[in-house]
Amino acid sequence: MMKVWEVYPLRVAFLSIPAALLISAVAITLLPPSVSFWVSGAVFVFSAFLFVAYAWGRHAGGLLVAPAIALLFIMNIFPLLWSFGLSFFHYRANRLAPPRFAGLHYYEKVLTDPVVWDRLQVTAQLVVLTVSLQMIVGFLLAMLFAKQFPLRRVLLILVLTPMMLSFVAVGAFFRYYYEPTFGLLSQAVRVFTGEPFVLLQSTAGAIAGIVFADAWMWSPFVMLLVLAGLVSVPKYLYEAASIDRISHWRRFWNITFPYVRSLLMLALLFRTIEAFKLFDVVFLLTEGGPGTSTETIAVYVYRVSFQYFKTSESAALAYILLFTVIVLTNLYLYFANQRNRT
């Protein structure tokens, strides 16, 4: 007997998504949250299975992929769609009141909210500063390690370590170093000024503190990528350049840089995506202060959703972040694929 997905496999699988959306929207409106969760969960698991069945019918590969897709569906896609649904409703996670339909109210609110724009500005400021610092420091470090020399690998490990550390640990270190009375920074400054130095007190100082910690942590990442570009330059090109008596400046721009260019672009995008999410370091170092001067958008979303419990608003906000990250990720993959192909 022909099963329905064997006849119209793709159509059934794809139709199941809007159907699932519709059912869960209705469920969320009409039923109490604890029931609507299971209803919508079940609907989405079902549509995930439809996709798997479709894939299975076509290729053996579907079976291999199925468990992963199913898990991601349950743990990532489904929650995302759920919160997408919530963003159209009035809902607060700390109240018992059932969600009421709100339409685009929250998107409108979020997009016109000066606070949001301010937080985005703070984020942009931090992103620009930290990413450019990382690019510069990373590039210089890569130049330092581009040549072969004794003990290179050991020294490389010392430099690479920060990026493998936890944000919390890094946040904790720098809290210690920025400490006003006996922190190393304050003590160093006191040698010159005679006054204890409270870095995180001023806006500029707090931004500098965060940027320094984040850039310290992630410059090795840029270095690693640039280094990959530098060592991929065939040695004979440099030999030819020395025989052709090309100046070092021209050598750099015509030979070295083209090999590093694509990797720099990738490093830039990757770091921008990551810096855009800047949360842990800010949270641990300044908690957004002084005032809200270092409150990044990620910290703001955290506050809105888990301190003020404006669940719907935070969901709408989250979707704007999601959109940005999707665009950046797409760009990143485009460049990565281009590079892997050549």
Next chain:
Amino acid sequence: MSATDKKSLAERLGLKVYSGVGNAGWGRTLFAAVISFIYFFPVFWIILTAFKTHNDALAIPPKFIFSPTFENFVAVFSRAYSAGAAAQDTGFALYFFNSVFIAGTSVLLALAIGTLAAFGFSRYPLRGNDTYLFIILTTRMLPAIVVIIPIFLMFRVAGLSGTYIGVILLYTAFNLPFTIWMMKSFFDELSPDVEDAARIDGSSDRRVFFKICLPQVKAGLAATAVFGLILTWNEFLFALLLTGVDTRTVPVAMAQTIGGDIGVRWGLLAAIETLFLIPVIVVTFMLQNHLLRGVTFGTIKR
């Protein structure tokens, strides 16, 4: 990876010098050593502080030479909360156990599921393969805060928050995109000839996978697992919101101690950090050849 395995210890440590263009001598070593040490200094200082007494840790000017003590390490696990009181368990033994247990279990699960999926994506491209892979990567690139709001609600409704099952499930999903992309990049590199030959000789797909492909990506599996362990071990925000008192991991506990009762006991905090960092540093050394691939989720191989 076989090439790196065969390298002598001297080569691995970078002691052996190769002749030709692109070679700098000990002068560069000296310069790089200075820079590297300055770069590593924040970590080094924390480790040093972990061995200082409370007074030494707060000394002005900072002390480079001091008599080391292990009291901080003891106090991480058990200390008196007020002067004169009996030493109590701080719970850190449990937190370390949680970190290890949760990271270990979820990485193993993700590795099992993800390797299969990576093989599927690599060898049996579905229609819209790139789209699937893109969505998978995006879920990893998303700000944690975006994903966590609905998951938080979901866990609350489903009664999973604060349980091992919930956290492990979450971290498995968290590690999965990374595992899939990493393992796919390793599978993509294998030469298809051997597999074709095995198929022609009548091996089943399952046999090809287990007997031919898996053994070739052993190093990749290890690298992926270790990377996943570090990522999970370090993760903070999910843990902050979704672990309970009994399932709390070290990063959360550490963050809480910063503002908590030991806020000014830097030696103690440094000891916690040192215990927390040492495995990561050791592992970074082991992973050196796969670092680039690991930190870019397998999107850049070389």
Next chain:
Amino acid sequence: MSTIEATNLTKTFGSFTAVRDVDMSVGEGEVVCLLGPSGCGKTTTLRMIAGLESVTEGEVKIGGRVMNKLPPEKRDIAMVFQFYALYPSVSIGGNIEMPLYHLGLSAEERRQEVARVAEILQLGEVLERLPGQLSEGEKQRAAVARAIVRDPNCFLFDEPLSRLDVEQRHSMRGQIKEVLSGLSKATVIVTHDQMEALTMANRIAIMRDGMIEQIGTPHEVFSQPRNVFVAGFIGSPKMNLLDGRLLTVKDGKATIELGADSVVFPVPAAAEALVESHLTIGIRPRALEPVDSPSERSLTGQVELIEPMGAETLVHVRDEDERDLRVVLPRERKVKPGEVLHLACDLTQTHIFDDSGLAVR
């Protein structure tokens, strides 16, 4: 003045000696080919001349000046690399222009120079393209153009034709020779292909295990190989090298025992000292001619394998001592496997090497 001189040139990598006591000089307008099997040290020698490899011992002189300690950029040389080493992100025109920046020419003068060599090497159409968009042959010509665009002390070529297919190789050989003949510079070409060396070089230096075995004109190394190695290396098909024993020498004629056969050859006087010792006879495949009946200068064997080569046929003949003799016969001469041939040696093309492999002259 454009000359290259290498004296006692030696290069060691750790305990491995790549080049040992190489002595050679290249005069103005002369093309010398370094020829040898892979790993013989020819490329290392070239790289030492270029300054890309440090010299362990000995001296490199270019244009009469000692260059040992100078980096490549100070030696004023031009080099064509095996993989062309075209700068991948720079257009072909830009690539050819590169060596000119150092000379302080104006943009217009540079453009003219590029146009001039592009004309010589027929690159006018591809000047705007990137190296990746060129065929192997065009890349090769671009690499040569970049080398000849300025007026260096000498030219160095590292396996210049190894990446081309047979046909392109043939035409490039001619082109390079033509271009070089118009420049009157000292030129060193490294190659493992003897046809390349024989056609392009004024003199050939044959290397083995880091040492020069013989240096001489193409004619000399072919007709008067100094030792067994050179004899076997130069010439295609390979020379037949047969072990034998010198029985007697009388009136300048030697009787040599070659397994079952013994042959009588005219030998130089020096051979008299070698009576009763082992030696190697070298006979070129084209110096063997089938005759009707055996004589005192003929060898006998059975035809085993026939390889048609077009105009000629290569025949493998197995003699009674199970030795494989290569014989080149004209196409018209038909042979069948199993046929017994008596092969007379052309005495003018026969070489005698003593026990240590040196030619006896």
